[in-house]
Amino acid sequence: xxxxxxxxxxxxxxxxxxxxxxxxxxxxxxxxxxxxxxxxxxxxxxxxxxxxxxxxxxxxxxxxxxxxxxxxxxxxxxxxxxxxxxxxxxxxxxxxxxxxxxxxxxxxxxxxxxxxxxxxxxxxxxxxxxxxxxxxxxxxxxxxxxxxxxxxxxxxxxxxxxxxxxxxxxxxxxxxxxxxxxxxxxxxxxxxxxxxxxxxxxxxxxxxxxxxxxxxxxxxxxxxxxxxxxxxxxxxxxxxxxxxxxxxxxxxxxxxxxxxxxxxxxxxxxxxxxxxxxxxxxxxxxxxxxxxxxxxxxxxxxxxxxxxxxxxxxxxxxxxxxxxxxxxxxxxxxxxxxxxxxxxxxxxxxxxxxxxxxxxxxxxxxxxxxxxxxxxxxxxx
Amino acid sequence: xxxxxxxxxxxxxxxxxxxxxxxxxxxxxxxxxxxxxxxxxxxxxxxxxxxxxxxxxxxxxxxxxxxxxxxxxxxxxxxxxxxxxxxxxxxxxxxxxxxxxxxxxxxxxxxxxxxxxxxxxxxxxxxxxxxxxxxxxxxxxxxxxxxxxxxxxxxxxxxxxxxxxxxxxxxxxxxxxxxxxxxxxxxxxxxxxxxxxxxxxxxxxxxxxxxxxxxxxxxxxxxxxxxxxxxxxxxxxxxxx
Ligand SMILES: Cc1cc2nc3c(=O)[nH]c(=O)nc-3n(C[C@H](O)[C@H](O)[C@H](O)COP(=O)(O)OP(=O)(O)OC[C@H]3O[C@@H](n4cnc5c(N)ncnc54)[C@H](O)[C@@H]3O)c2cc1C
Numbered sequence: 001x002x003x004x005x006x007x008x009x010x011x012x013x014x015x016x017x018x019x020x021x022x023x024x025x026x027x028x029x030x031x032x033x034x035x036x037x038x039x040x041x042x043x044x045x046x047x048x049x050x051x052x053x054x055x056x057x058x059x060x061x062x063x064x065x066x067x068x069x070x071x072x073x074x075x076x077x078x079x080x081x082x083x084x085x086x087x088x089x090x091x092x093x094x095x096x097x098x099x100x101x102x103x104x105x106x107x108x109x110x111x112x113x114x115x116x117x118x119x120x121x122x123x124x125x126x127x128x129x130x131x132x133x134x135x136x137x138x139x140x141x142x143x144x145x146x147x148x149x150x151x152x153x154x155x156x157x158x159x160x161x162x163x164x165x166x167x168x169x170x171x172x173x174x175x176x177x178x179x180x181x182x183x184x185x186x187x188x189x190x191x192x193x194x195x196x197x198x199x200x201x202x203x204x205x206x207x208x209x210x211x212x213x214x215x216x217x218x219x220x221x222x223x224x225x226x227x228x229x230x231x232x233x234x235x236x237x238x239x240x241x242x243x244x245x246x247x248x249x250x251x252x253x254x255x256x257x258x259x260x261x262x263x264x265x266x267x268x269x270x271x272x273x274x275x276x277x278x279x280x281x282x283x284x285x286x287x288x289x290x291x292x293x294x295x296x297x298x299x300x301x302x303x304x305x306x307x308x309x310x311x312x313x314x315x316x317x318x319x320x321x322x323x324x325x326x327x328x329x330x331x332x333x334x335x336x337x338x339x340x341x342x343x344x345x346x347x348x349x350x351x352x353x354x355x356x357x358x359x360x361x362x363x364x365x366x367x368x369x370x371x372x373x374x375x376x377x378x379x380x381x
Numbered sequence: 382x383x384x385x386x387x388x389x390x391x392x393x394x395x396x397x398x399x400x401x402x403x404x405x406x407x408x409x410x411x412x413x414x415x416x417x418x419x420x421x422x423x424x425x426x427x428x429x430x431x432x433x434x435x436x437x438x439x440x441x442x443x444x445x446x447x448x449x450x451x452x453x454x455x456x457x458x459x460x461x462x463x464x465x466x467x468x469x470x471x472x473x474x475x476x477x478x479x480x481x482x483x484x485x486x487x488x489x490x491x492x493x494x495x496x497x498x499x500x501x502x503x504x505x506x507x508x509x510x511x512x513x514x515x516x517x518x519x520x521x522x523x524x525x526x527x528x529x530x531x532x533x534x535x536x537x538x539x540x541x542x543x544x545x546x547x548x549x550x551x552x553x554x555x556x557x558x559x560x561x562x563x564x565x566x567x568x569x570x571x572x573x574x575x576x577x578x579x580x581x582x583x584x585x586x587x588x589x590x591x592x593x594x595x596x597x598x599x600x601x602x603x604x605x606x607x608x609x610x611x612x613x614x615x616x617x618x619x620x621x622x
Contacts, residue, residue, distance in 0.1 A: 008568070011444075012564060016561075023558060048558065049560050049561030052562075062562060
């Protein structure tokens with residue numbers, strides 16, 4: 001087993017480090033308060049090559065393997081404090097680009113992938129509904145074939161990038177009687193007749209990542225925009241969900257690393273009772289635990305990506321990585337606030353925001369409970 | 382039209398104090414590279430060749446230039462501390478070999494601030510030159526260039542016939558950011574390594590740098606308890622009162 005990066009990987013990762021720290025530093029306090037999505041930063045990331053990392057070159061990507069891709073996203077999370085932007089990018093990559101890469105027809109890939117890679121198009125994924133969350137396949141949205149079109153009716157909730165999306169991957173039932181085997185997927189473009197993307201949802205964290213409800217009222221989708229076969233929706237969803245679970249929190253590992261470094265600096269600088277607070281065992285232990293969480297998260301992320309790159313089934317590894325990273329991230333943020341005392345609780349210190357940004361990671365892409373269900377089932381329980 | 386862009390590797394002028402300064406492309410040369418790329422993008426140049434003189438360590442800056450979009454690069458393998466005249470003579474030989482219509486380079490390097498190579502190269506080649514340029518346009522089917530020069534008195538606009546040497550000032554453009562696709566493409570671009578002997582030029586520096594010293598560091602001050610103490614110390618220690 002070799003843990004070393006190749007020269008080419010190192011060159012690429014260094015470039016991402018530089019890009020994130022030099023090009024993606026901006027005031028986050030106001031953007032977070034006003035829930036501002038940074039369109040310009042999105043475009044910069046596209047031009048630089050972030051969104052296209054895992055896509056093959058013929059569709060405008062960089063053809064990087066999973067491990068290089070997650071390591072690059074980790075660097076993005078380290079250098080760029082806009083967790084909302086990072087989340088929007090990750091949702092776009094893992095829940096829109098990857099399903100298209102795996103299931104798209106040649107024409108669909110040619111039409112959408114170059115724009116999704118270079119930052120000119122924004123994608124999203126609409127699965128969750130008001131009455132179907134963890135039990136996603138019990139969805140109620142329907143798609144009825146009518147000539148060369150499908151007519152969609154229903155609504156979706158918690159759609160990341162919904163209000164700004166150019167194209168959404170929408171799951172709907174084409175055959176209610178078949179249950180999960182009757183679910184199909186559609187690429188629905190902004191501006192489709194009967195599509196309403198205008199309902200924004202206000203939320204606790206990752207506020208700079210726009211989220212919305214999506215309504216379909218006799219929404220017309222041309223047949224050529226169906227992704228994969230009729231009824232293949234739940235299979236495609238499960239497959240891309242494995243990628244999503246394994247990779248969507250790559251940037252959070254970088255964020256945790258940054259928090260760790262911030263805490264070490266503060267613990268050395270801040271003095272109480274005539275000594276650095278880092279000399280108090282209870283503070284030091286928190287930082288040690290933080291380090292343990294960052295390292296174990298990183299190893300599980302890399303291992304999952306490494307195995308995926310070797311075309312191994314990573315259903316279990318992805319669930320474990322998702323669970324480990326999300327729960328570590330929240331704990332790291334709590335500890336970071338505690339180490340910073342009252343200052344950590346104040347907006348100006350930019351740590352309370354990190355906690356608000358982290359908490360959602362225990363919910364999206366499958367809640368922690370759902371990840372534990374998967375792990376238990378893989379253990380034969 | 383072929384453009385030759387000589388560039389130098391210098392310690393990062395923007396590196397924070399105390400940080401181990403990594404090398405970067407001299408910022409004025411980076412502006413020259415950017416301008417060459419823009420000229421090619423508007424269809425007026427067909428090839429951009431980068432050249433630098435140095436040890437293998439400068440390959441990193443060569444890759445940055447290729448990643449920005451330079452088509453191919455040449456490294457003159459020489460690790461000696463060469464002075465501007467020696468550099469100009471090497472470049473003259475290379476210009477004769479490559480036969481570019483324009484040599485575009487920074488007005489000076491930020492490490493030694495010599496501001497000589499462009500001018501000397503023009504002299505050695507007997508070519509016209511436009512120095513400190515903040516705008517370039519090509520005229521008459523690319524047989525002449527109109528250049529705006531930044532002078533103390535204001536902007537001077539001159540026309541020169543090609544081939545020519547043009548040296549760039551800060552306000553010409555803002556260099557692009559190296560993108561990952563650029564980086565990947567650069568891996569496939571050729572870097573030719575050649576030494577002075579192979580090039581048929583024999584140079585030795587005429588100037589020797591004796592020493593380089595940084596300005597003296599300011600030491601930390603002391604906090605005094607009272608105005609009386611300040612007055613006493615200004616009288617007795619600093620002897621300024
Ligand atoms: C920031 C954010 C972004 C999101 N982005 C998207 C998106 O882009 N597209 C999209 O489609 N959805 C998105 N979601 C929705 C997300 O996928 C759902 O919130 C999630 O699947 C949980 O569904 P629910 O909210 O309906 O909760 P429920 O499923 O109702 O769960 C409520 C509670 O019950 C628990 N629970 C449910 N079922 C079980 C079970 N079988 N065993 C044990 N416990 C169980 C849950 O773990 C949870 O604690 C996003 C959510 C968040 C917070």
